[in-house]
Amino acid sequence: MAALSLALGMADQIQESSAAVNLDMMFIDEGFGSLDEDSITDAMQILGSIQQANGLVGIISHVQLLQERIPTKLRVEETEKGSHIIQTIG
Helix, strand or coil, X not given: CHHHHHXXXXXXXXXXXCCCCCCCEEEECCXXXXXXXXXXXXXXHHHXXXXXXXXXXXXXXXXXXXXXXXXXXXXXXXXXXXXXXEEEEC
């Protein structure tokens, strides 16, 4: 939760300090695996509020509980020839 708070705070600070920077999108690859179900719910509500404000949030996660709560997904598979999208849901 601290890392998520830091990422969101830094994004706000960057936008406030520079009129030339507009962060309409962010990717988060944080330690969701260490969160309990209540904390994941809180994090998803926070990220959902960003989406409702017309922001785009990409989450990189291997946590099953988090994956179940994300409505639109890209599944990526790594092969010897590189990574590629194998499934789009939502």
